[in-house]
Amino acid sequence: MINGSDRVSSFRAPFLSLGWNTARVTMAQGLAMIPPVLAALALRGPGVLAVLAAALFTALFWEVFFATTRGRALTAHGVTTALIVAVMVPASLPLWQIGIAVTMGVVLSELVFGGRGFGFLNAAAATMALLIFSFPGVKLAGGEGWIAVACLPGAALLLASGLISWRVLLAAALSYAAIGMLADVTLPTIAALGALAFGLVFLACDPIGAASTDPGRWLYGALVGALVLVFGGGSQAVTSTNAVVFAVLLASIFAPLLDQLVILHHARRRARRAGSSHG
Amino acid sequence: MHRPTRSAAIFGIKDNLVHFSFSRGVDLRLEGSPAQEVTDKPITRAAISGADYPGLQPALSVAEGDRVRVGQLLFTDRAHSQVAFVSPLAGRIESIELGARRSLSSLVIRGETEASEDNKTGDLPDLATPNALRATLLSRGFWPAFRTRPFGRIPLHDAMPKAIFVTATDSEPLAPDPRVILATQESAFRRGTELLTLLCDGMVYVCQTPGPPLVEHSARIRLASFSGPHPSGLAGTHIHAIHPASSEAEIWSIDCQDVAAIGHLAESGRYDPSRIVALSGPGARRPRLLRIILGASIRELISDEGAADKPARVLSGSALAGREAVWLGRYHRQVTMLEVPARSTRNISSFLPVLSGKAGPRPIIPMKSLERALPAGFLPVPLIRALSVGDAEMAAKLGALELVEEDMALMTAFCTSGADYGVLLRQVLARLAEAA
Numbered sequence: 201m202i203n204g205s206d207r208v209s210s211f212r213a214p215f216l217s218l219g220w221n222t223a224r225v226t227m228a229q230g231l232a233m234i235p236p237v238l239a240a241l242a243l244r245g246p247g248v249l250a251v252l253a254a255a256l257f258t259a260l261f262w263e264v265f266f267a268t269t270r271g272r273a274l275t276a277h278g279v280t281t282a283l284i285v286a287v288m289v290p291a292s293l294p295l296w297q298i299g300i301a302v303t304m305g306v307v308l309s310e311l312v313f314g315g316r317g318f319g320f321l322n323a324a325a326a327t328m329a330l331l332i333f334s335f336p337g338v339k340l341a342g343g344e345g346w347i348a349v350a351c352l353p354g355a356a357l358l359l360a361s362g363l364i365s366w367r368v369l370l371a372a373a374l375s376y377a378a379i380g381m382l383a384d385v386t387l388p389t390i391a392a393l394g395a396l397a398f399g400l401v402f403l404a405c406d407p408i409g410a411a412s413t414d415p416g417r418w419l420y421g422a423l424v425g426a427l428v429l430v431f432g433g434g435s436q437a438v439t440s441t442n443a444v445v446f447a448v449l450l451a452s453i454f455a456p457l458l459d460q461l462v463i464l465h466h467a468r469r470r471a472r473r474a475g476s477s478h479g
Numbered sequence: 480m481h482r483p484t485r486s487a488a489i490f491g492i493k494d495n496l497v498h499f500s501f502s503r504g505v506d507l508r509l510e511g512s513p514a515q516e517v518t519d520k521p522i523t524r525a526a527i528s529g530a531d532y533p534g535l536q537p538a539l540s541v542a543e544g545d546r547v548r549v550g551q552l553l554f555t556d557r558a559h560s561q562v563a564f565v566s567p568l569a570g571r572i573e574s575i576e577l578g579a580r581r582s583l584s585s586l587v588i589r590g591e592t593e594a595s596e597d598n599k600t601g602d603l604p605d606l607a608t609p610n611a612l613r614a615t616l617l618s619r620g621f622w623p624a625f626r627t628r629p630f631g632r633i634p635l636h637d638a639m640p641k642a643i644f645v646t647a648t649d650s651e652p653l654a655p656d657p658r659v660i661l662a663t664q665e666s667a668f669r670r671g672t673e674l675l676t677l678l679c680d681g682m683v684y685v686c687q688t689p690g691p692p693l694v695e696h697s698a699r700i701r702l703a704s705f706s707g708p709h710p711s712g713l714a715g716t717h718i719h720a721i722h723p724a725s726s727e728a729e730i731w732s733i734d735c736q737d738v739a740a741i742g743h744l745a746e747s748g749r750y751d752p753s754r755i756v757a758l759s760g761p762g763a764r765r766p767r768l769l770r771i772i773l774g775a776s777i778r779e780l781i782s783d784e785g786a787a788d789k790p791a792r793v794l795s796g797s798a799l800a801g802r803e804a805v806w807l808g809r810y811h812r813q814v815t816m817l818e819v820p821a822r823s824t825r826n827i828s829s830f831l832p833v834l835s836g837k838a839g840p841r842p843i844i845p846m847k848s849l850e851r852a853l854p855a856g857f858l859p860v861p862l863i864r865a866l867s868v869g870d871a872e873m874a875a876k877l878g879a880l881e882l883v884e885e886d887m888a889l890m891t892a893f894c895t896s897g898a899d900y901g902v903l904l905r906q907v908l909a910r911l912a913e914a915a
Contacts, residue, residue: 219893317842362847412845412860474725
């Protein structure tokens, strides 16, 4: 190929990078988190800032630690984890508890796998779950109505950029409403809706933790909705942030299995189609 | 016609033409869309390049310095001696370079005007029977125009495809309009299409853009039109929608210009090496269609074509699926001149040493854009995950046997991982071909 002056440079595909890189993904998720954090700050006072600082420091410390020990470029994905923690953790919680929970959440769900995108759990969801497990009696911050409203611009941004799937959102909302209606006729409270809205947009819809096929996203969303009710004691009225966290965590663990079912079905259909066109 | 996939909306059948309209896909807006008018551009250097035929080991019939005519045998495939490769140009062999394991790197021919007289030998070849047609196409250098699915390679000399797809569409960014290309060679295209029916058991599908049918519908020739964003114009999309390829069903595809060249052979007895390609892209001064020859020197092709003030990165093929090359790729229908991006001088890592580690592998983040990057009927994220880890068995289950490199180009451009899925697919296909 290389012939005298006819030299080809080693530049390789893609010649156009049209997609996003992971840093841009994190930036969009961080932007989407700004209104809920501001809402939490307005509702709960400056304690939120202390929580945010503790979470941010811990998450970034471990990211720097892993980057330097592995000789990799530094990433800043921990920022979004910290922002979510700041909204979901009550401002009264001792900061050392937050430090321990964030450490375990970020390291176990993300960094041991090689960083964001290589694991299968949302780091913030894992952090919250580990916080509740480790320190019995911790009750996560309730979802105030204003937090739900503050989720909307971020949800719109993430939907428009294709970072979250409307299928997951819709399936979760439908299954929550339908099963909730069957189980108990009481309507969910504003606080329940707030907890649900924030959890759905920022935990359940995270592309890392959610299913990665379109039919899988429907199943996953429906599972999240159902599990929120299961962990919330079967009633829409008592849906708590704790219930949402555990629902997302368990559904994320099942997401690869749901994808696998979709893949099996797809492969069988493909084989049948190939067979029918044979001859 | 076979049962179409659910994903393709059929608008209806008119004039025996089935229309498929796709909504999935991406149309890129790039500057430098070619004016759809054809200019002749004389070319004095051309080559057969190994990049088009990975692993091909040539059994040479010529040596450096030999004089060759247009259409003269240059070499055959050592593994399949029936498949001949011929000269697109009259002149002398300038160089023959071999790469690893005696595979072809490039065979360059420099044109000499006095030699071009020889192409007048025009005894009409015998194309009446399937065997005679096959023998003629093999020996006169037309066989490499066909590509198989599965595996995307030149078909075996005695293979019998279930169907042949003629691609008269092009949805790549800044592509030439196949209707403009075929406008001057309608009868040759028709004749070539009729001849293709002798090569297969099943149908010859002519895949075209919406509009009047390019050829007449017949017992063995079916017409389909395709619209929608890229990849609606790729052969892989057509084949998946109409008659999917599998390990049991081999399908061939061929570009409409190659079909016209076969028709030209039948009409005049001559090997026609000329092809029309689009010269396009933001770096091109006058984006338009050029009539050149197969394997043309890209440097010659773009001489005086670049905008003087803008340095360009020149690709053989489209901005999505092309490659930087010296010679026009055998299967490329365009040359794209991209602007060289200004190098960013400010970089955080230059201030903070801790940031300057190796970037390392980057993850696949299943964003919505990935769902649009493959034709409907595939599961994009599971497929690229299987390709990333080299899981050939899973990739085959997810449809890798229906795909070739160009089908993965959008995915490569959109995925956060930065991986070249065309290369990964080729590795998986090579393993599957070995096992088959």
